[in-house]
Amino acid sequence: MSDATFIADHARAAAQSAPDETGWIYEGREWTWAQAWDSIRRTAGALSGEGIGHGDHIAVVDKNNPAILQLVLGASLVGAATAIVNWRLAGDELDYTINDAGAKVLFVGHELLDQVDVIRDRLTTVERIIVMGGDADEFEAWQAAGEPLEQADGSAVDDTVVLMYSSGTTGRPKGVMLTQRNLVAHTESADTGIAYGEGAKMLIAMPMFHVGGTSYAMFGLKNRVPGHIIRDVEPGALAGAMMSGVTHAFLVPAVVAMLLQAGPDAMKLFSGLRGFSYGAAPMPLTILRGAQEHWPDTAFYQVYGLTEFCGVVTMLHDDEHRDLEHPERLLSAGKPIPGVEARVVDPATLQDAAPGEAGELWFRTEQATAGYHGRPEATAELYAEDGWVRTGDIGRIDADGYVYVEDRIKDMIITGGENVYSPEVERVLSEHPDLLEVAIIGVPDPTWGESVKAVVALRPGAEATEAEIIAWAREHLAHYKVPRSIDIVELLPRNPSGKILKRDLRKPYWTEAARQV
CATH class of the missing domain: 3.40.50.980 (Rossmann fold)
Structure with missing residues (x-):
């Protein structure tokens, strides 16, 4: 320290x-x-x-x-x-x-x-x-x-x-809002257990408008490790960085999936990594196994966190990736890093769940944001008593302290490491003149982890097509927020109080998935 x-x-x-x-x-x-x-x-x-x-x-x-x-x-x-x-x-x-x-x-x-x-x-x-x-x-x-x-x-x-x-x-x-205290605490603790060593060089590839870019770059300053910064995650820049001798990298699973799809030569280019950290979305086991096969000498670190914590709050270390007696831990997000406390709370009763039982994941740490700029109500909703922060993620903690993230209370989709909140996309699509009602859900995607899907009902007499709705959305939303597919239905399912049953809409797509997020 x-x-x-x-x-x-x-x-x-x-x-x-x-x-x-x-x-x-x-x-x-x-x-x-x-x-x-x-x-x-x-x-x-x-x-x-x-x-x-x-x-x-x-x-x-x-x-x-x-x-x-x-x-x-x-x-x-x-x-x-x-x-x-x-x-x-x-x-x-x-x-x-x-x-x-x-x-x-x-x-x-x-x-x-x-x-x-x-x-x-x-x-x-x-x-x-x-x-x-x-x-x-x-x-x-x-x-x-x-x-x-x-x-x-x-x-x-x-x-x-x-x-x-x-x-x-x-x-x-x-x-x-991330403060001096927040960022220093994260920089001091969030790479605990990662060995850099002589001649280390970091790849700073993830966008700096995310904590995965800016917060990650701060580790280089603390550890005196040079940072090779690339302007955007694109093949030429990645290849040039690796050929320059990069030894450590943080990337989202979608990038690894694309490297695997590109073939053995692309994977070989990254085989000199000493340490590879991944997060911002779950890594499908097939992709993780493929990466481990191609990079046998690389140490793997999975991280889980939120922007509200400057980034990382839990980590699954390399030895835990290789623990043959506990292969189920590859489905976990690891254990809390130093300085972070975790608990699981029943969202209805606000009582702690028993070990292994599901509830909302709460964390307490000096990394936790001071709140949302100009949003006192949203800040009040984020914080529970005694400095505990509600994540909006449903999960459990097993008897050995491993954190498993299983679903979301927040109506959020993570696609290629980018957070997309359904209400934001719904607000835009609801302005389309032919749409009566809209529900946005996340569905499994082999490359991006999740992709954005819209389920819509048309106004009487309207004839909008899937392609037309997607083209319209592209004019009003950042590309990663635009639905990749659209289901047109007569009516959206609702509960007795009129709330759209998104869990019912998601269920057919997630039946075969190991995790719901």
Whole structure:
């Protein structure tokens, strides 16, 4: 454990202990730890020059690059928070998120500038837009002109550092507030038991608008392990990173499924991994077994968590993946990591369930979010008494302490590691002129874990087809939220109080599945 108080302390310590060692690698360019720390301090100074200070918010819309980490850590030095916005969002989702964050300065990747230009006049709080990368780059000169700053006086461990937007249970995204305390606790504990060793190099591939990207990148700073950052998860970038000597990676199961489908050569490219972590969605056993067969010398780590915890709260270690006496543990999410308490609660009685009995999974940890930005009611619903956080996941804990995630209370689908809340998609599809009622469910998908399915009833006389409804949805939703298939029915099943019975809609598709999520 380090003695970090603030999340930028890890970057400072890396620069002090290993100034000339490589810190970040990105598209042919390298930063030493000393250069990385200087870039963070100058970002803080440049933000201060824009009038950004304690309690202010900025936002960034870009694909992965070190500038996002520089902004997050630089803003944290002056007491400000960075909203890392999902660049895949459709226009009306994008402006809602930026406005909800209350961002004063918006940083935009040059490839995404056209998307932002369309909504520029709807950004009510943004005072300046700064372009990053490409021929129109403004960021590097802006950053270089910044006066290097240290951690601001008056900084507190409960200052919000990051806003991560998750899809909303009520149809609009919610900003999850992650504080200095939260991120330091996660960085200190969530990679416990993972050995890096001499010559280690991390692949930072998952999108930084997720904790699987940004929180994972923080482990490199703590452990002085260089991070090879790729802009997007695409074959060429993955291959280049692996050929450069990457030893550790975190990926979602969907990426592994695609590698297996690509054949032995693709899998061989990753066979030099010393450690492979996976999560954000269950790994089908056939895919896991295939990966273990192709990567016999790789240590495997499964993780489970939520954005509300900065990421990981449980881990299944490599030796547990190989325990022939307990093969059932491969269906578990492992045990709580250090600093995390877990319990199973009957959602009706709020009493603890007996060992092995199912209920809602609750966790208590310093990693737990301060709440949802501007949503006191949603924050109150998230927290139970004494700091326990309701996950909305149904699961059980066996007599040996292993956590099994089996279903969801929350109406959420995880497809390729992306969270999709059904009400959000239903809100959009319900505006289609030919649809009378809509239910969104998740169904098994061999590549993505789950895929989004719509079950709809048409208005009298309407003749909309599956293809037409999907095409319409693509115009209004990020692509990963668009239903991949649509069932058109006469009526949706309802209980006596009129609530749509989604469990009945899901049941035929999950009959053969080992897990319900």
